[in-house]
Amino acid sequence: MDATGGDGAGPMTGDDWLRAILRAPVYDVARQTALDPAPRLSARLGNTVWLKREDLQPIFSFKIRGAYAKLAALAPEERARGVVAVSAGNHAQGVALGARQLGLDAVIVMPVTTPAIKIAAVQALGARIELAGDSYADAARRGAEIVRAEGRVMVHPFDDPATIAGQGTVAMELLAQHRGRIDAVFVPVGGGGLCAGMAAYLKALDPAIRIVAVEPEDAACLAAALEAGRPVPLDQVGLFVDGCAVRQIGDVTFEVLRERVDEVVTVGVDRICAAIRDIFEETRTVVEPAGALALAGMKAWVARTGTSGADLVSILSGANMNFDRLGHITERAEIGENAEAIFGVTIPEERGSFLRFCRSIGKRAVTEFNYRHRDDARAQIFVGIQLKGGLAERREISAGLRAAGYAMEDYTENEVARLHVRHLVGGGGGARAERLFRFEFPERPGALLDFLETLGTRWDITLFHYRNRAAAYGRVLAGFAAGPEDEAALLADIDRLGFWYRQESDNPALRQFLG
Structure with missing residues (x-):
């Protein structure tokens, strides 16, 4: 089939397309x-x-439909020459399956950025694979070279009437x-x-x-x-x-x-x-x-x-x-659905200020809390909050924080903040003695406040990293200003929480990157 009505008389009309679609033999392989x-x-x-x-x-x-329709339309002489296809993955699988069904020799050219699951699927169908370039355009140039060198028929992923x-x-x-x-x-x-x-x-x-x-x-x-x-x-x-x-x-x-x-x-x-x-x-x-x-x-x-x-x-x-893309997708879905807001907030660096800030948020579910002591004047917090009321609630939270006297910025739509800054809230915490702990506590409203009300009123919190990833338990890394002489009292307070914890003060990774 060509781009004309089938007999070369002129461009395909609506009736021509209708007939071509009705006659497409896709159900030999598609369902x-x-x-x-x-x-x-x-x-x-x-x-x-x-x-x-x-x-x-x-x-x-769906790519199996068009790929097989094109392969089935090839003349015997074209089938004998073998085929080549350029695809980011799904068309490649369609051509590989169709070629196997019809007994054709197939070469598939894919960009090197193609997901591994698609490459593996094409390999399992018996086609020869070449990876070329970062984009479809790059791979297409390699596909054209194969057509010239080997005489194969190009099976285009979209720009062909049979497809x-x-x-x-x-x-x-x-x-x-x-x-x-x-x-x-x-x-x-x-x-x-x-x-x-x-x-x-x-x-x-x-x-x-x-x-x-x-x-x-x-x-x-x-x-x-x-x-x-x-x-x-x-x-x-x-x-x-x-x-x-x-x-x-x-x-x-x-x-x-x-x-x-x-x-x-x-x-x-x-x-x-x-x-x-x-x-x-x-x-x-x-x-x-x-x-x-x-x-x-x-x-x-x-x-x-x-x-x-x-x-x-x-x-x-x-x-x-x-599968390895799911973490990124989960992260971004909250923003896409207006289900999470991200703020950067400056609070005074004094005992109890962290707790007062959390109380100002109220009983809302906190999705992320990243904080690191910097100096004795101010502290910076990167906080994510789950939204039930979408954009209106996000604006309400912003107004409430400003009314409470906090300097803050809304970073919900800031790409750099979402992708990078959330992972960079860290660094050295100054010269004070510090004890570091890992905690797990149940993901329920108020668990964070319980944590802070037990520990934040007595101990200066120097580090707090938390991200809710929809698990049953939240995982927190927290630091407290405490020397060896304070350790017994600190551990007694932590034990009162009833949460699982482990001291990580001597963890070599934390020593290297947190000082």
């Missing part, structure tokens, strides 16, 4: 995925939310599964293959359905193309949403999308992380960032437009998540 209701999200957003579960494909991504038609079968299933009106469908966009295929099918059968393309803020190549009136390269793309880290929208996909997409929504990392958590809470499935992109866009769109009572569909496009 029809569920369209699941999302009752929790529906209640929160005031709309009926549906999740199209492409994360349930054999390769955990687009294969991806369009997602929309074919969607309309067959959903009863009644669909008001809007939210589709993630990298190179545009999935969105183009779905938009071509949906607009051909029901032009009233609103097609909302969703892109990462740092890889919004469709938005840039629509503004310019043609595909244009981005200067740089972010890599967090690796499945959509594409520098330039495809030529074929752009021609389809420019007439069929109703709007483009862009979202940042924090919103995407919050959507990953939403999907887990709804389905008990952990999707990859690209897999949650459409839902993040849906939530942003509903918040911006005030839409209610509508039927909204989000495409969960993939679930090839590296």
Whole structure:
């Protein structure tokens, strides 16, 4: 299939796309995925939310559809030459599985930034892998070299009519599964293959359905193309949403999308992380960032437009998540959902000031407390507070702290503070004698206040590092101004708490970095 109506007579029309999608032989390897209701999200957003579960494909991504449709369309002479594909991972798995099914020799070129779980999955399917460059563009140059040197057929991840038609079968299933009106469908966009295929099918059968393309803020190549009136390269793309880290929208996909997409929504990392958590809470499935992109866009769109009572569909496009990314995602999800606020606060360096500050916060759950004694005049605290009332509560806390006389800054949206400063609150604590302890105490409201009311009124606290990571017990490193002559009394007070603890004053790592 080429970019014309199939006979070279002209560009593909809506009917041409419809026929191509209906004929795409994807079910040799793909499965029809569920369209699941999302009752929790529906209640929160005031709309009926549906999740199209492409994360349930054999390769955990919709990419198997387009890859196999393209491979199946190859002529016998092309199959004999073997194929090459360039992909950040999911298309690679689709080509590798399809090639194995059809008995084709396949080479996959992937950026070196590709998550290890995707590389391992492609290797397990028997394809030859080459890692080249940091981006899709870098890998694509290597793929072109292989085509020239070995005569292989390039299987493009998105900018090919057969691939687009294969991806369009997602929309074919969607309309067959959903009863009644669909008001809007939210589709993630990298190179545009999935969105183009779905938009071509949906607009051909029901032009009233609103097609909302969703892109990462740092890889919004469709938005840039629509503004310019043609595909244009981005200067740089972010890599967090690796499945959509594409520098330039495809030529074929752009021609389809420019007439069929109703709007483009862009979202940042924090919103995407919050959507990953939403999907887990709804389905008990952990999707990859690209897999949650459409839902993040849906939530942003509903918040911006005030839409209610509508039927909204989000495409969960993939679930090839590296396990070691979960910590970062959990960290960022709180900010994306307005569930955590971060403040930098200056307090007087005097006995009891730490406790008074905590009392000013009240019974709110503290997510993080980082403090280190610097001098005898002032102390700096980096504090995270769990929010139940979103932005309004965050402003209320800020106003309350200022009214209490504290110099403070709101760092909730400060990228450097969130990524780096929270780990840098430390250093030497001056010349005073100091005893260091590790504690564990139950994660319940008031546990921190109990700790400080027992110890903070009698002992100068020189160090306090705490971060709540949703565990049953909070883990704290704390320091107290106490010499050898004070140790017996300090230990007696600590024993009164009833919390597990261990003295770490002689820990070599603490001696080296805290002085």
